[in-house]
Amino acid sequence: MTTGSCLCGAVRFTVTGPLRPVIACHCGQCRKSSGHHVAATSAHRDHIAVTGVLKWFQSSDTARRGFCGTCGSNLFWDGPGENLSIFAGSLDGATGLQIAGHIFCADKGDYYELPKDVPQAEGYDPALTTRVVD
Template identity: 65%
Template sequence: MRLTGGCNCGAVRYASEGPWRPVIACHCSQCRKTTGHHVAATSVPREALEITGEPRWFASSKNARRGFCPSCGSQLFWDGPGVNISVMAGTLDGPTGLVVKGHIFCADKGDYYEIGEGQRQAPRADPELTTQVV
């Protein structure tokens, strides 16, 4: 399934045939601080992602970096040393057919919102929900 997306101003675009992972919501403090709320992200094999334009990268930890548009500031990617690169689901174009599969780092979530029941909730990382960073 070919999906496309990009930043708010259009300076950075991306596309991939996938395979696309279901969307996972991350409630860790780092995701909340970089976006202003929790992150909802899918992922795709890094070698399958075509990026046009030049995202800027910020080393957010010793194991990962975050990619964003240097013009408009839209956060686009979370990239760790695993096989996949995470793509912020809100930056995808049009209908995607993707669904939220679960929530990680729920122990760190903000106190101003609730997570609805019916989806898997993990207090920290969960290898069944995400591609792990080694």
């Protein structure tokens, strides 16, 4: 089981299933919502239990972002499919996860470089974003 929370602790969650390796998203929306790129894992939505009150922002026609209404911590990205993305920084303690790739690299900021030894996609890449490790 994996646990996580927002900065103030008003929203907490547990994940009882496997987590996908972390994918870094460099799209404009992730950069604007976080102040940098987003590093997120994901799990099957049926394996995630949330306590506390999440606020949701509909960031596009197909996705919304979940955050704490008290402290503003970004916690989830909810789009189509069976998985819910979880911002990796919201997880408690050591996770054993590693960054397995970068998506929307065409939109990345000009103030940082990406490692050459990790897969990169110019835009969305379902092969990276839908993997879950058992």
